[in-house]
Amino acid sequence: MKRHRTPAPPEAPRRGAERRAGVNRFSAWLRNHLRVFFNTLGQLYRAPLHALLTVAVIGIALALPAALYVLLQNTQRLADHWEGTAQISLFLKPSVSDDEAEKLAARVRGLAGIKQARVLSRAQALEEFRALSGLDQALAALGENPLPALLIVTPASEEPADAEAVLETLAALPEVETAELDLGWLKRLRALLDLMRRAVWLLGALLCSAVLLIMGNTLRLAIQNRHEEIELMRLIGATDTFLRRPFLYFGLMYGLLGALFALILLGLTLGLLAAPAKTLAALYNSSFEINGLGLNASLGLLALGALLGLAGAWLAVSRQLKQIQPG
């Protein structure tokens, strides 16, 4: 009270008062956002354990559906790989000679929906069987070749339904004894994939709602802890928007960090699985490798986390803040 600054001039409180007091609306808005952003970071920094726990819970909830999604994508890739080599085996009648078989192959190649057809002659079939089965002596004892000639046909389309149509046409050929297309297991695999896909969506939706609830609950506690502060802020003229903003940032930040945590978890898990998966693939003569989430899906997961955090915060905060009024 020793010195006095310029006297406070009374100011009209109407619209525009802030502007006259030297506050530009946009820069005020920007300043408020920046202030809240750094305050939120500061809060995370000051209570790292609490933050980490919340982030971990959200991260695990997001990592589960993400992991299932990766599993689904990889299985799908495997299935596509197998379906791409779907073949029809036409066992020809014993009376059909190798020459006739070649002619038949040429004819089949000309049909619609056929990509490729090659003949496996009776001698070749025997050779192959001998090499793969190891039943040399038994075959020698038989004396004559028991195997029919074979026409191996690759349908142009990889769709099981198309392949089946081709199969029907081919089975009707007079030279063909039996025609085989083992679609049963492919169908089962597809059905399984459909089931998995739906399960991933359902589980994903369930765990996303869990993230919403976690966010809501965390924020309810945060708001209760700041009850007095919020009441005071209202008394000195804070708007709903102003009061809501820090909590929304809080939700956004936690959601984003949770998604990042989920990505790290997923990366670690896939890293641990890569070597055994490679070994297993090698045993099947395959060069199959587990694919990760990929850039787009990773960004998608981050966006999803941020969105869920924000939405959870919005749901929790809007109602709660309304209830806190000075009395």
Added chain:
Amino acid sequence: MIHFDHAGKRYPGGFEALNGLSFEIAQGEMAFLTGHSGAGKSTVLKLIALIERASSGQVIVNGLNLAALRERRIPHLRRSIGMVFQNHRLLYDRTVFDNVALPLIISGHGHGEIGRRVRAALDKVGLLNKERAYPITLSGGEQQRVGIARAVVHKPPILLADEPTGNLDPDLSREVMELFRRFNQFGVTVLIASHDLDLITRLPYRILSLKAGRLTGERAALTA
């Protein structure tokens, strides 16, 4: 500046806190509101800041008819009012500086501007050297002065105080009243609810006496 026209406040359950209260405080005036507890002093202040709405009659503050003021405009009304509370209502997890800065932060002032204005306000209440202290380390009188600095930092045209000296000894009370007097000299309209008759009757300002929600007496301002 503050105009009550047959204003009434009836609470659910039938309790009538104010009953047809009419008075007017002119711009730049300083006045006291007195009466026993329960007489309606706090209710008058609550109606002015729209913490509660009058159930009958009219309240006009700074040219705004409060009955017609929509919910989302309330913050703007409150920004034109500085409020001082009996229990200070400081935030104890923030420094004195941060407490005083709150009204400026709410209205989005820049960093430099906030620093300048907060220091000016703290200087006026004589606490410039305490800006980094936490309120809990201050005496009751000092805490009340922080509350006053916060109420005036954004230069509101109206200053309301609810029992600002309720917890202070006579010397500190006089100091606090002296502060209000100075703000009034700068043109701020000041309305103080107080039951400390000893103190306020010795000051030359107008005194409105309330009893059971009605105006029962009035002492005009003394001309010095």
